[in-house]
Structures are given as structure tokens and as C-alpha cells.
Amino acid sequence: MTLNYEQIWSVLPFPAFVVNVNNRLSHANAAAEQLAKSSIKQLRDKDVGYLFGQDSVIANTISQAGSKIGSLMHYNIEVGLNDTEPVTCNVHVGPLDSKSGDLLLLIQPTGVALKMSRSLTHMAAARSVVAMSAMLAHELRNPLAGISGAAQLLSMNADEADLELTDLIETETRRIGKLIDRVENFSDNRPVALAAVNIHDVLDRAVRAAQAGFASGIEFVVDYDPSLPDAAGDGDQLLQVFQNIIKNAAEAIEGTHGRIKLRTSYNSGVKFTVAGNRTQNVPLQIAITDNGVGIPEALMEEIFDPFVTSKSNGSGLGLPLVSKIIAGHGGLVECDSTFGRTTFTIRLPIWRHKTER
Known part of the structure; x- marks a missing residue:
């Protein structure tokens, strides 16, 4: 069998970049394009520092690898780019061949x-x-x-x-x-009556309601992917989910410089197995980020459990209801939190007509 290296390169599940001797990007696989939210045409010949930051661990590691023979590994480092939330990753940098001086940069997210x-x-x-x-x-x-x-x-x-x-x-x-x-x-354990839902319309309704009430003094920033297809869901239930998360975000913000960012994107690589060994694809991604005080680390693994709360007057039922609704939609919800930055990420399936299912 003849190995097709281009094919192997394109289906690698982790972001991979080729960096030339001048510390500029020359190639990127599909996962890398998705991470950078840019095509290889846009990335080619860009300095590594442009993407990851001039003083980032990745930029420094590439400089070190370029000045010595051998590979370098960094474990559990925070990788962030293009104003996206940092992700904990293992990073491998090694020479592709000794003649060209090209380096392979492989990024493996560990938290997924x-x-x-x-x-x-x-x-x-x-x-x-x-x-x-x-x-x-x-x-x-x-x-x-x-x-x-x-x-x-x-x-x-x-x-x-x-x-x-x-x-x-x-x-x-x-x-x-x-x-x-x-x-x-x-x-109420009835199946969700699924229909085509424009996620951006639902998010906008949640923001308008928040701005008219409990979040009137908070700045809202939206970064929507305009090409996002409709979600398969119940608009009213999803509105309840977004309002719940935004309310929690508003309550976590102290002072006068509160900011909540809503971002949507498409990630076709997220799948999980459900009952009957059926694979569920959840490519629609909604991230709601605030700059509040964060969630206590001791509660992070329990925040979706009932009656768990850090609020003195909270019931601890809001996030469990969020989890139940998203589970009923065949989706996933997760949370990352540090002081000054908390992000709830919701992943949902897309709407497909009966002829496409």
C-alpha cells in the first residue's frame, strides 16, 4: 500500500503547523485552520508571534527548537490565539528534516x-x-x-x-x-419537540431581556458566525438556558466594568456516543464569557449538580436545569472558570430535515 502523506496530514485530529527557518508558518492542517479560524492562505508566511503572541510559550519553544537538534515538549500549557479562550494543551516542536530547518508544531488539547x-x-x-x-x-x-x-x-x-x-x-x-x-x-421528562432554531435570534432575545433588567449596567459584546446553520431545538427552552447563564454571569460581576461576551462558531469535530452506540454530532458552539469573580474551584466539578451554589440566597437549581435542557436537546454543556474569566460552552446538533436524517 502506498502511503498518502497529504491525506494523513489532513485527517490528523490535532492542530499541526509547519514553521520555516524564519519562524513563519508555511503549512497548516484542517484542525489547525479550525483552531486559528483562518485558512492556510491567510496563515501562510505569518510570523508565529502573530498567531500565538511574541512572548508566548509556543513562540519561545520554537525559537529554542530552531537553535538545537532534537524535539521539545511542553505539557499543560495555556494556548490562546485570536482573542479566544486559552485551552490547556501539550505542545510538541520538532525538526522535519535537517536540510530545510522546517519545524513541526503539534498542539494537543488535553482538556477536551x-x-x-x-x-x-x-x-x-x-x-x-x-x-x-x-x-x-x-x-x-x-x-x-x-x-x-x-x-x-x-x-x-x-x-x-x-x-x-x-x-x-x-x-x-x-x-x-x-x-x-x-x-x-x-x-417534565417529555421529549423535546425539535424544530429549526436560529440560535442568534434566541441569544439576541436573551440579551435584550437582560439589558432591560438585571444586566442593565453591563456591556454586551457579540461575535456571531453569520454562516451558522439552524440548531435542532426548542427556542423557548434554549432561551431559558441562555437567560439562566447570563443571569449567573451578571451576578458574578463586581464593579462598573462588567462585560459579557457571546460567541458562536462551528466545530464539526465534536462527537460523542449515546445509547445504542449511536454517534451524536454537536457542531454548533455557543460560548458565554464574563469577567466576574469566577466560580470557586471546590465547586467546579459539582456546579451542575442540584442544590450546589456559591450564592447565599441561591437555590442551586439553575445550572442543573440548564444541564437537563441541553441533555434533552442531545447537546453538551461545560464550564471553565478562573478569576476574571468564566466561560460556559454549549454544543448543540444542527437541524436536519427528515429527508437528510
Whole structure:
């Protein structure tokens, strides 16, 4: 069998660049073009520093590799380019041949598999919450109604001091009733009625609602891919997802320089296996980033679990509902957070007509 190296190069799953002796890009595979969001025609002859930063670890590693014989590896470094969120990667730089001085730069994102695993775990957790919530709502409503009714009867013959206590009982039962209403949202396990949804229209609705209310003093920045196809989903449910995430973002922002960025893109390489060994492709990517205080590291692996919250007055049900809705759409949701930058990334399938399925 004759090896077709061009074919091997094009199907490499990780971004790969060829850097010439002048530290300029000469070739890039399809994964590299996707990472840079630029074609090879646009990238060719660009300085490495243009893409990764003049003082970046990658630029320094290439300079070191060019001045010595052998390969260099850097593990778990943050790679960011073109104003995109940094991604933890392993980076390999090595000579292609001794005559030309060309170097191969291979970038292997290390966090992708971990994020996918966490997202799938959140999907399983969401299914568990559905079963639990139906039981809780049923079991709690009846005694709660009895407590509220008893408090009302007691208040009819109570003196002023006791009225304060009965009012407190009624206030707390109403609060618990609202919490049960939110828990009941999980018990609706009907399949999502999928239709073609323009994600940008839904995002714009969420932003307008936020700007008119809880996020009136925050700057919103949008970076939409205009060629993005329609998503397969329920517009109202997706609106609830985006509003929930934007509200969390607004609440995490302190001071007067709040900023929330919404970015959409297409990534055809993200797939995962669902029941029956069926492969689900989720190429539509929506990233919502804020410059708030971030999520405590101790909570990062649990934020999509019910009743987990860092807010003193939070119920811990908003993000589990986000996870449930996205799972019902056959999608994935994940989160990265450090102080000053938190990003929720949602991946959704595209809409296909019945003839295309």
C-alpha cells in the first residue's frame, strides 16, 4: 500500500503547523485552520508571534527548537490565539528534516476528553434529578398545604405577638412552595419537540431581556458566525438556558466594568456516543464569557449538580436545569472558570430535515 502523506496530514485530529527557518508558518492542517479560524492562505508566511503572541510559550519553544537538534515538549500549557479562550494543551516542536530547518508544531488539547466526560456525567445526573424531583414535589406539596392552612386558622384567633409567628410560617411555606415549583421543572421528562432554531435570534432575545433588567449596567459584546446553520431545538427552552447563564454571569460581576461576551462558531469535530452506540454530532458552539469573580474551584466539578451554589440566597437549581435542557436537546454543556474569566460552552446538533436524517 502506498502511503498518502497529504491525506494523513489532513485527517490528523490535532492542530499541526509547519514553521520555516524564519519562524513563519508555511503549512497548516484542517484542525489547525479550525483552531486559528483562518485558512492556510491567510496563515501562510505569518510570523508565529502573530498567531500565538511574541512572548508566548509556543513562540519561545520554537525559537529554542530552531537553535538545537532534537524535539521539545511542553505539557499543560495555556494556548490562546485570536482573542479566544486559552485551552490547556501539550505542545510538541520538532525538526522535519535537517536540510530545510522546517519545524513541526503539534498542539494537543488535553482538556477536551475531560470536559466531554464531565458533560456526559452531568447528563446522567440530570436524569437522576428528574426521577427525584417528581417524587419530592408530590411528597412535599400535601404536608406543606396542611401547614399553610393551619397557620391561617391559627392567625384568626391569635394576638399580635402570635400573628408575627403565623405570618412567618406562611411566608416560609410560600418560599418552600416556590422552591418546589422550581424542582418540578425537572419532572417534565417529555421529549423535546425539535424544530429549526436560529440560535442568534434566541441569544439576541436573551440579551435584550437582560439589558432591560438585571444586566442593565453591563456591556454586551457579540461575535456571531453569520454562516451558522439552524440548531435542532426548542427556542423557548434554549432561551431559558441562555437567560439562566447570563443571569449567573451578571451576578458574578463586581464593579462598573462588567462585560459579557457571546460567541458562536462551528466545530464539526465534536462527537460523542449515546445509547445504542449511536454517534451524536454537536457542531454548533455557543460560548458565554464574563469577567466576574469566577466560580470557586471546590465547586467546579459539582456546579451542575442540584442544590450546589456559591450564592447565599441561591437555590442551586439553575445550572442543573440548564444541564437537563441541553441533555434533552442531545447537546453538551461545560464550564471553565478562573478569576476574571468564566466561560460556559454549549454544543448543540444542527437541524436536519427528515429527508437528510
